[in-house]
Amino acid sequence: xxxxxxxxxxxxxxxxxxxxxxxxxxLLEGKHTLAMLPTGTGKSLCYxxxxxxxxxxxxxxxxxLSLMQDQVEQMNRFGEKRVVALNSxxxxxxxxxxxxxxxxxxxxxxxxxxxxxxxxxxxxxxxxVSLFVVDEAHCISQWGFDFRPDYSxxxxxxxxxxxxxxxxxxxxxxxxxxxxxxxxxxxxxxxKIESTIDRPNISFYVEELANFDEKQNRIVxxxxxxxxxxxxxxxxxxxxxxxxxxxxxxxxxxxxxxHGGLEQNTRILIQQQFINDQLDVICATSAxxxxxNKENIRFIIxxxxxxxxxxxxxxxxxxxxxxxxxxxxxxxxxxxxQLPIQLAEGELPSVQQIDWLFQQIMQTQQLDNGGINLHSxxxxxGGFTEIQWRIMExxxxxxxxxxxxxxxxxxxISEFVKERIRIKKSNIFQMRKWIESTTCRRELxxxxxxETLTSKVSLCCDRCGIHLESYESNGKxxxxxxxxxxxxxxxxxxxxxxxMSE
DNA sequence: CGGTAGCAAGCTACCTTGCTACCGGTGCTGTAGT
Numbered sequence: 001x002x003x004x005x006x007x008x009x010x011x012x013x014x015x016x017x018x019x020x021x022x023x024x025x026x027l028l029e030g031k032h033t034l035a036m037l038p039t040g041t042g043k044s045l046c047y048x049x050x051x052x053x054x055x056x057x058x059x060x061x062x063x064x065l066s067l068m069q070d071q072v073e074q075m076n077r078f079g080e081k082r083v084v085a086l087n088s089x090x091x092x093x094x095x096x097x098x099x100x101x102x103x104x105x106x107x108x109x110x111x112x113x114x115x116x117x118x119x120x121x122x123x124x125x126x127x128x129v130s131l132f133v134v135d136e137a138h139c140i141s142q143w144g145f146d147f148r149p150d151y152s153x154x155x156x157x158x159x160x161x162x163x164x165x166x167x168x169x170x171x172x173x174x175x176x177x178x179x180x181x182x183x184x185x186x187x188x189x190x191x192k193i194e195s196t197i198d199r200p201n202i203s204f205y206v207e208e209l210a211n212f213d214e215k216q217n218r219i220v221x222x223x224x225x226x227x228x229x230x231x232x233x234x235x236x237x238x239x240x241x242x243x244x245x246x247x248x249x250x251x252x253x254x255x256x257x258x259h260g261g262l263e264q265n266t267r268i269l270i271q272q273q274f275i276n277d278q279l280d281v282i283c284a285t286s287a288x289x290x291x292x293n294k295e296n297i298r299f300i301i302x303x304x305x306x307x308x309x310x311x312x313x314x315x316x317x318x319x320x321x322x323x324x325x326x327x328x329x330x331x332x333x334x335x336x337x338q339l340p341i342q343l344a345e346g347e348l349p350s351v352q353q354i355d356w357l358f359q360q361i362m363q364t365q366q367l368d369n370g371g372i373n374l375h376s377x378x379x380x381x382g383g384f385t386e387i388q389w390r391i392m393e394x395x396x397x398x399x400x401x402x403x404x405x406x407x408x409x410x411x412x413i414s415e416f417v418k419e420r421i422r423i424k425k426s427n428i429f430q431m432r433k434w435i436e437s438t439t440c441r442r443e444l445x446x447x448x449x450x451e452t453l454t455s456k457v458s459l460c461c462d463r464c465g466i467h468l469e470s471y472e473s474n475g476k477x478x479x480x481x482x483x484x485x486x487x488x489x490x491x492x493x494x495x496x497x498x499x500m501s502e
Numbered sequence: 503c504g505g506t507a508g509c510a511a512g513c514t515a516c517c518t519t520g521c522t523a524c525c526g527g528t529g530c531t532g533t534a535g536t
Contacts, residue, residue: 096532117531119533212504259528260528286528
């Protein structure tokens, strides 16, 4: 009862959404908690409310600067001023001020990278962190092994902060990812609160097309007929821009491309315009989506397949937050899996590069108790990308021990890299298996997340095709991609049927 | 793997064809003074 009073007092809500109270109760009982709650169920309340009960600071690890800024602004609007985002947005002078009076803040948002800086940890150690929160905790597993290695240091940091009570929040995590999160954070006993990942109002549709041109034409067709707004996902910044221009030139919709290559301000502007309904369609790379709270997204089209089922689920999960019927369409051409495979291989250093680097180390460097000193010239000569080089630095630093030989070190690192590529390829293969499968797509996704489908939804997927079959039996329409007008009618019928079934 | 940019050869006088090399996604970040 007491929790409801706090909820009303500080947030103005009368009742909790699914899972919130359970998570908060678990934390207040002192249990480390892994909460898997669907997006849009107010995950941030799960750490904000305990802040009014627990003494000391709430430290929230967040993956994106923009996400932190949003949270801080939102909390300020709710009247909570003791909030700060400790990151590189904060000018140095101000950052020092904040660091000198951290005690005045109740909620501290921080990136894993900043959290890895010894100077920052020393400051944080002076506080009493009563709750350590990892927001979007699947990033530990998705990014921690290579792209953002600081994600894998959170366990050490937790320990340095005195093993505080911990909350890991995510919307999509397989059993394996949940295990990664728990192991990486060094948690022993964990209370898991999990809700289904199924989104019954999102239908699945996979369509095979011969090539690039067909895909492009199909996108034009689909976007002109589908109810908007929507997002189209690409694995290439250039193609995202091309398609956005094409859609605008043809007068089909207000579209803009969104990817990591754009200026930070431009990105914020485009996202805002989309949220405010000034844009119908975003042609995006995987950079788009985290923290986008838009209720009425009606379709998600995949021009390229994502690199794993988790990413796919996260991306399509941005549709239909309002509960109305929405559709996820994936366009596939044979051989599409080659692009993600190339991306996966290119992210990690190759075995050849590793061998070369260790040759250089053996020829030119002396080992001392400080470990291996890597000269940055080697990066350029060895043709390492920024990410590959950082992975090498991390691995060498992390796995070097004075009592192992340099050859052993090289071999362990090579093995690690090979294993990572094997896992990534297997994720891509899983994705392709789903695309090619002839059975119910929803059932397969749930199976992938170790869930079973309990009740069949009326608008499921192209494989279930209940509505499609009944449609065809009228002898008029089919969902073939050659039937221009039919598609619109088909969707109209989908929407009508679902309204009736509600 | 598949698309494309850039260049050279081939064929005929400006355009086509063919070869090669290359690219493809996600984000964070301490500083100054001794």
